[in-house]
Amino acid sequence: MHIVHSISDLRAVLGPLGRPAFVPTMGNLHDGHIALMRRAVQLGEVPVASIFVNRLQFLPHEDFDSYPRTWDADCERLAAAGCQVLFAPRERDLYPEPQTFKILPDSQLADLLEGEFRPGFFTGVCTVVMKLFSAVFAGKTSGIAVFGQKDYQQLMVVRRMVQQFTLPIDIVANPTERAPDGLALSSRNGYLSASERAEAVALSRALRTLGEAAKAAGDALPAQREALEQAARAQLDARGWQTDYLSVRRRSDLLAPKPGDALVVLGAARLGPTRLIDNLEI
Ligand code: PAF
Secondary structure, eight states: OEEEOOOHHHHHHHHHHHEEEEEEOOOOOOOOHHHHHHHHHHHHEEEEEEEEEOOGGGEEEEEETOOOOOOOHHHHHHHHTTTOOEEOOOOHOOOOOOOOOOOOOOHHHHHSSSHHHHHHHHHHHHHHHHHHHHHHTTTTTTTEEEEEEEEEHHHHHHHHHHHHOOOOOOEEEEEOBBBEEEEEGGGGGOOHHHHHHHHHHHHHHHHHHHHHHHHHHHHGGGHHHHHHHHHHHHHHTTOEEEEEEEEEETTTTTOOOOOOOOOEEEEEEETTTTTEEEOOOO
16 A cells, blocks of 8 residues: 655556545544445545545534544555555645635535534535545546445535536445444544443434334424424433434435435434434435
8 A cells, every 4th residue: 555645646656547436534444434445445446545634624622633543553454455545644735825715515505414513514524525636536537436424414515516516526425334233433433431332322223213203204294393303302312412403304405305305314412522423314
């Protein structure tokens, strides 16, 4: 596995090689990331990963400084999964000067759910993803980028960005990897104490219960949705969580569903200091 830090070194390595299949990450890799990498190995000619903890997508009170950096283990796991090129820019490589140009995502999609509770998050994500894409795919006529479905809204925002800027990149969605009890794998699960870890599965259970209630409501869902969401939220809060949202949305644009729409249930909640997110298509 080639490890490169600067954009010019990355381009020199990738230049003569074929179509990249790219997995952007912030490191601290778990089995979910490795599943993305394996998918990239299956799909593309040149499996590429990046590790970069992107300051721009963290709010000032969030965990940018304490976000776990597990470099040696990450490199080992990526190489074992078949990664051919690892791009690990230092902050000065990716942001050599203050980033005064930013990608402002469509507010209809990016200001709700995660965007409501983490304002500016998707601007940070889009800006860094655009930079990473331009570093990895420069000079290529096409490429693939693999994203996890656990970050459902992020995946949709990135898809729309690629569409709007006509980037020649296929965005591939990989299903959420889960622990045997159903907890979605996440780098932030590492913050949980043993008792919090045992409780953490309640988030995916709450999504499942809400999803079942939404399906049972049928055509009455638009009228009943808010009450169902409030009840789900009250149940999770009663277990000691602080719920940001538990919400039934339509898959196409994450707005309120109408009868017949394909649905997804999305949730974000804090258990102690740890904020977890998850979703379920129903
Ligand atoms: O999902 C993540 O890990 C990050 O948001 C990403 C896509 C690597 C951008 O920093």
